[in-house]
Amino acid sequence: MVPPPLPPPPGPATVVAGAVIENGRVLLAQRAAPPELAGRWELPGGKIEPGETPPDALVRELREELGIDVTVGEPVGVHVPLPTGHVLRAYAVRRVAGTPSALDHDAVRWVGAADLHEVDWVPADREWVADLVMLIGPE
Ligand code: CDP
DSSP states (O other): OOOOOOOOOSSSOOEEEEEEEETTEEEEEEOOOSTTTTTOEEOOEEEOOTTOOHHHHHHHHHHHHHOOEEEEEEEEEEEEEOTTSOEEEEEEEEEEEOOOOOSSSSEEEEEEGGGGGGSOBOGGGGGGHHHHHHHHOOO
C-alpha cells in the first residue's frame, strides 16, 4: 500500500515564492493580474494546494508559470502576512532545467543587487529586498 501524502507541516506558509539566483542576479516576474498588482514585480510562486509541502508547491508553480525545473533550498526572509489572510514565504531555489518564460506573467527579468531597491515590487515582496541583496552579494 502506498501511504497517503503527508499534509503540509503546521504553520502559516500558504503562498510560496522562489528566488532563482544566477550570476549575481535574481529572477523577477511582472504580474498580469489582479488589476491592483498588475505591472508590479514579484518573486514567482503561488498557493500551496492540499497535500503539497511548500517545496512541492514551489516546484509545481515555477514549472507552470516559468517553464523551469528547480530544487528548493533555504527559506529567505520573514513570513509576510497578506491582506487575503494568506501568509507568504520565500525560498532560495536552484534552476536545474528550462529557460524562464513569462507563461503566466507579463514579463520576466534578471535583476542585480544594486537595482533591487528601485524595482516596482508588489508590496509583500519588498520585505525581502535586504535578504535578497545579501544572498546575491555585491556586484
Ligand atoms: O498562482 P496562484 O493563484 O496559486 O497564486 P498567486 O495569485 O500568484 O498568489 C496568491 C496571492 O499571493 C496573491 O494575493 C498574490 O498577490 C500574493 N503573492 C505575493 O504577494 N507575492 C508573491 N511573490 C507571490 C504571490
